Amino acid sequence: MTYTLAEIAAALGVEVQGDGSIQIDRVSEPATAGSRDLALAMKPDFAEQIGNGAAQAALLWQGADWQSYGLKGAIMMDRPRYGMAQLSAMMDQGQGYAAGIHPTAIIDPTAELGENVSVGPFTLIGAGTVIGANSVIASHVTIAPRVRIGEGALIHPGVRIMANTTIGARAILHGNVVIGGDGFSFVTPEKSAVEQVRSTLGDSSGTRAQAWARIASLGGVEIGDDVEVGANSTIDQGSVRATRVGSGTKIDNLVQVGHNVVIGHDCLLCAQAAVAGSTVIGNNCVLGGKSGVADNIQIGDNVIIGAASAVLSNVPSGRAMLGYPAVKMDTHIETYKALRRLPRLLREFTDLKKTVSKNGLSD
Known part of the structure; x- marks a missing residue:
């Protein structure tokens, strides 16, 4: 299940950036990626963790400054999470079900x-x-x-x-x-x-x-x-x-x-x-x-x-x-906001009743 970075980029329909000969055995989170892992750094918050691992290559968002993260190669996509669909299929080793008809079937x-x-x-x-x-x-x-x-x-x-x-x-x-x-x-x-x-x-x-x-x-x-x-x-x-x-x-x-x-x-x-x-x-x-x-x-x-x-x-x-x-979602959110304000409104109403009562304006 080893691919070059260039082979993975071709499967995803994009151009490889940097060294396309890097060998990739699996995908990994940036902070724990090894030298033969493809780090999944699909947004800046994730990319900041690349330095904590040993990844040479990463899957990044389009326009990322991949070299600034110390990488030797990268794959960049407009929607990298969508690229995960094809990428995960390539890396999936399956459950190991045997071929043929088992004799106990x-x-x-x-x-x-x-x-x-x-x-x-x-x-x-x-x-x-x-x-x-x-x-x-x-x-x-x-x-x-x-x-x-x-x-x-x-x-x-x-x-x-x-x-x-x-x-x-x-x-x-x-x-x-x-x-x-x-x-x-x-x-x-x-x-x-x-x-x-x-x-x-x-x-x-x-x-x-x-x-x-x-x-x-x-x-x-x-x-x-x-x-x-x-x-x-x-x-x-x-x-x-x-x-x-x-x-x-x-x-x-x-x-x-x-x-x-x-x-x-x-x-x-x-x-x-x-x-x-x-x-x-x-x-x-x-x-x-x-x-x-x-x-x-x-x-x-x-x-x-x-x-x-x-x-x-x-x-x-x-x-x-x-x-x-x-x-409707916007109606629910508006209602929920109003519900959260009810305790304060009740306190204000109670205070207003006391003020009115003190001023002799109540019945």
Whole structure:
């Protein structure tokens, strides 16, 4: 995994600065970089730490005075953090999953595996499942019957993919992801207390305790191309129609996507975000960490939901939302500033009441 600085610059589509023959074995933070490390000094604050290490070369921002940091060579980019995508791919040595089919894997005779598919130890692949060429299935993975996975997939240990799931090309599923588990759908014989409270905004009178009847999930899951799902995240299958995740969407660890949800392309769902059933999210949306979206909500394109916000009503396209309940971000910030001023205002009001009372102006 050794490259010259010139080879790395060419892969990033930029010109090398200085000595392009410098050998690079890995990337490192500036303060701890060795002589064969590429220091990631993507802004001035980071570059100031180069002198604490032994780096000969660094990835810097466009226009940086690279020689002033004592470097022998440099790569400069308008957006160096974007360059990290290609650079990290070059340096990634992977998890070391073995090629071929491990003898302990159990593969149904009717399953179809494309060329160069590898399957790890103790993995189960069900009847009628189709897996595309060059996919890597790690150990202890369960893939149920009637699953379709596109080419170039990378499925890490412990993943569970339930029946009637379709996943596009180049998917990455991290450890213990569950795709296609049953949706959380239950109903009572008569109107439940939950339905009553929702319709009256608080009044649950007139309802009685009832047993919950389970609604089976029949709709499956459909996931597009180039989707990544983080460890321990879950995507439930739909009740009747499929739960859908659009191409290019990236899902962090510990995210819950409920049944019948539709998520557009190139969205970002950060850690512990949760989307309740039958919600529709547009394209290029971002849900911050621990944010939540109520069921049957419509969210437009290019919406940003701030961390720990709770969306309880529809959101139009292009809006940034924050708070509980989530409102326009600028409105939330204005409200929060006013809230912080309340103690001072109350003290001033109390003082004003005393002044008025002393002057005999009170009732």
